[in-house]
Amino acid sequence: MSELKTGGQIIWESLIHEGVEVVFGLPGGTILPTYDDLYKYNYPVHHVLVTHEQGAAHMADGYARATGRVGVCMATSGPGATNLVTGLATAFMDSTPVVAITGQVPKTLLGRDGFQEADIRAISMPVTKHNYLITDIRDLPAALKEAFYIARTGRPGPVLVDITKCVQQDSMEFTYPATVNLPGYRPNRLTPDAAVIDRVARLLNEAQRPVIVAGQGVSMAKAEVELRQLAEKANIPVATSLLGVGTFPATHPLSLSWGGMHGEAYCNYALQECDVMFAIGARLDDRLTGAFSTFAPKARIIHVDLDPAEMGKNLTIDTPVVGDALLTLRALLPQVEPNEHPAWLGQISEWRSDTTERDILAQETDELVAPYVMRQLWHATNQGDCTVVTDVGQHQMWEAQYFYHTKPRSLLTSGGLGTMGYALPAAIGAQMGRPQEEMWVIAGDGGFQMTMPELSTVMQERLPIKIAIINNGYLGMVRQWQDVFYNKRYVGTPLFNPDFVKVAEAYGIPGRAVTRKEDVFDAIRQAQNTAGPFLLDFQVEEFTNVYPMVAPGKSNADMIRRGRPVEN
Amino acid sequence: MTATQTKSHTIIAWLEDKPGVLNRVTGLFSRRNFNIESLTVGHSEVKGISRMTFVARGDERDLQQVETQLDKLINVVHIADVSQEPTVVREMALIKVATSGQTRGEIMQLVSIYHASVVDVDMTSLIIQIVAPEDRVDSLIKLLDNYGIEEMVRTGQVAMVRGSSRHGHSHSAATVAANGNGNGHHA
Numbered sequence A: 001m002s003e004l005k006t007g008g009q010i011i012w013e014s015l016i017h018e019g020v021e022v023v024f025g026l027p028g029g030t031i032l033p034t035y036d037d038l039y040k041y042n043y044p045v046h047h048v049l050v051t052h053e054q055g056a057a058h059m060a061d062g063y064a065r066a067t068g069r070v071g072v073c074m075a076t077s078g079p080g081a082t083n084l085v086t087g088l089a090t091a092f093m094d095s096t097p098v099v100a101i102t103g104q105v106p107k108t109l110l111g112r113d114g115f116q117e118a119d120i121r122a123i124s125m126p127v128t129k130h131n132y133l134i135t136d137i138r139d140l141p142a143a144l145k146e147a148f149y150i151a152r153t154g155r156p157g158p159v160l161v162d163i164t165k166c167v168q169q170d171s172m173e174f175t176y177p178a179t180v181n182l183p184g185y186r187p188n189r190l191t192p193d194a195a196v197i198d199r200v201a202r203l204l205n206e207a208q209r210p211v212i213v214a215g216q217g218v219s220m221a222k223a224e225v226e227l228r229q230l231a232e233k234a235n236i237p238v239a240t241s242l243l244g245v246g247t248f249p250a251t252h253p254l255s256l257s258w259g260g261m262h263g264e265a266y267c268n269y270a271l272q273e274c275d276v277m278f279a280i281g282a283r284l285d286d287r288l289t290g291a292f293s294t295f296a297p298k299a300r301i302i303h304v305d306l307d308p309a310e311m312g313k314n315l316t317i318d319t320p321v322v323g324d325a326l327l328t329l330r331a332l333l334p335q336v337e338p339n340e341h342p343a344w345l346g347q348i349s350e351w352r353s354d355t356t357e358r359d360i361l362a363q364e365t366d367e368l369v370a371p372y373v374m375r376q377l378w379h380a381t382n383q384g385d386c387t388v389v390t391d392v393g394q395h396q397m398w399e400a401q402y403f404y405h406t407k408p409r410s411l412l413t414s415g416g417l418g419t420m421g422y423a424l425p426a427a428i429g430a431q432m433g434r435p436q437e438e439m440w441v442i443a444g445d446g447g448f449q450m451t452m453p454e455l456s457t458v459m460q461e462r463l464p465i466k467i468a469i470i471n472n473g474y475l476g477m478v479r480q481w482q483d484v485f486y487n488k489r490y491v492g493t494p495l496f497n498p499d500f501v502k503v504a505e506a507y508g509i510p511g512r513a514v515t516r517k518e519d520v521f522d523a524i525r526q527a528q529n530t531a532g533p534f535l536l537d538f539q540v541e542e543f544t545n546v547y548p549m550v551a552p553g554k555s556n557a558d559m560i561r562r563g564r565p566v567e568n
Numbered sequence B: 001m002t003a004t005q006t007k008s009h010t011i012i013a014w015l016e017d018k019p020g021v022l023n024r025v026t027g028l029f030s031r032r033n034f035n036i037e038s039l040t041v042g043h044s045e046v047k048g049i050s051r052m053t054f055v056a057r058g059d060e061r062d063l064q065q066v067e068t069q070l071d072k073l074i075n076v077v078h079i080a081d082v083s084q085e086p087t088v089v090r091e092m093a094l095i096k097v098a099t100s101g102q103t104r105g106e107i108m109q110l111v112s113i114y115h116a117s118v119v120d121v122d123m124t125s126l127i128i129q130i131v132a133p134e135d136r137v138d139s140l141i142k143l144l145d146n147y148g149i150e151e152m153v154r155t156g157q158v159a160m161v162r163g164s165s166r167h168g169h170s171h172s173a174a175t176v177a178a179n180g181n182g183n184g185h186h187a
């Protein structure tokens, strides 16, 4: 008879089986047996203590997005578990593979409203791909195996495993299952039928004004090379979604940058005017499309996604293609004919020159504006050779507009849920997963303060993360809506900020405030040349807005544009 | 956009009999704003697999969303829209009707016309049981309402495709249960 293992031991051994190197968490009463087993095991997995469980979930998410591997977080029952929820919802909306392990009150106390009981399985149900409540140790190994399998396969997503304290203390003989038993789950990597591929090829070959829309699914399938081959072979311009930034080099002549509410104007014009749209690995949500009924009105839309539920969810699709992005592109490439599309590409470059004219960097001003910071950062990082993790707000849009991303997974951002406070903890996770990568946080003065205490985690783990706060004194994006839609009534948006450089200092992190354009590059260099973390407080002009802008519920054709420099 | 037509669809789903599975299904229905007219769940012929019949109303997009989103739930093994197939669809109702010496005979006549049955009798009321397609249940209830319905319970509809099983879902579910390894997801 082999030796008995406790539930806690089984958790750690299962994580090791899954290749987990790091877990982000914070202990409490109902998860303590598992933490104690970590001690007994001589720390087989590195545990990163966080300051708030939301941070743990974002760290697991950032780790997963940066590496493509499953990120793991851990919390105690009740408030520990509920604190994870924002991070789980963030991961769910952006299809990030995360496994969350939570302690739960002992089985005998379940349903008694005892201390720190919260039904996290029910609470997390709508924001996880799947979840478990384990009340019997015999169910534990299979649940852990399945959790990792479900999180990383098919369309990835977060999975939560809630484990009662008594299960962690119980013991049994343990072997990690070799297979999973999930009759209702078929995450096969599908190649679409030949007839469907034929139809797609024909549509693309006959198109006069084709456009590709590439999303994060392309990177998940590691199909960036094939995407580029398709675009170049038939001279089809490529737009991305916000999460798709980096799947196609933004500096490529065929790049349309990204589209939607704050997308480039020439991109939105191209999306509105195209006659065939080939959307791949993008879920075409309302931030990209504007009002659904007005999106790409002249286009026959081909939608490639491995999730059948995305087909026709928001738009009327001409050709739905349920399939893996890589396998679909490989099947399609030989059938797509070389093409030039000179008139169409000419039209697009005309639109593009109009955009250039309205570029905020073309405006004559001595004031420090955020887009200038983004462009300087791009130059200073050897034209974007780094990973940027952005928070949510104006700075997030400017970063995506003015920092040209050319590498896959080089922009990590909360696109679907739009979670303020995401950037710093996600960057911690990303840096843990990719220790050699130059890691930049770009956060607003509002969002940064939501998870600012994780600066202690940065120091605890000695991570060389560089932090750029875009300090405009406002919840800027909301202030912009108030400016445009509420007649400049700035209710609840002016911020009372601390001195961020002093805050950093308190954590032992050096920093520098920047108020003038001419100091930006030098300050970035100083951050780069400092070993370890560094914080830059960019005190920018307060009332600059992000353009173009599409009002919520309106058509992308009705963009609010920045005035031309001469008219300004 | 093409004009959208809303129709009722009868859909069968086979679910793994796991804790919380109904919670997942109903949570999905409400979260995604699906319009569900009736829903029943019970055992299927395979141990560990429950069978749910539900009637959903919506246009083509709604129905496609109901099916694909539901199918995405890990514990949903299989799903089939049987609206276009020859099916036996039945609902059961228990109806307690107030009676007097005068009305009892009339009610008994209705019961026999509708092939329903009387399952309990006392001096002032009857419990009537009917198993029939939904419209026949509706129509009996409407008639009985004239006498005063004291209590009523309906099960919602269950459905089964006529003839030998072409779907094969019961078979695949059986195979799953038999070899215990689903589609053999070797991770």
Ligand SMILES: Cc1ncc(C[n+]2csc(CCOP(=O)(O)OP(=O)(O)O)c2C)c(N)n1
Residues within 6 Å of the ligand: A391, A392, A393, A394, A395, A396, A418, A419, A420, A421, A443, A444, A445, A446, A447, A448, A470, A472, A474, A475, A476, A477, A478
């Ligand atoms: C957790 C959370 N609360 C509220 C919002 C709504 N919201 C979107 S952008 C924004 C302003 C963000 O301000 P700041 O972090 O200073 O960034 P800025 O827009 O000024 O660049 C707010 C409040 C949100 N996205 N997330």
Ligand SMILES: [Mg+2]
Residues within 6 Å of the ligand: A393, A444, A445, A446, A470, A471, A472, A473, A474, A475, A476
């Ligand atoms: Mg701000």
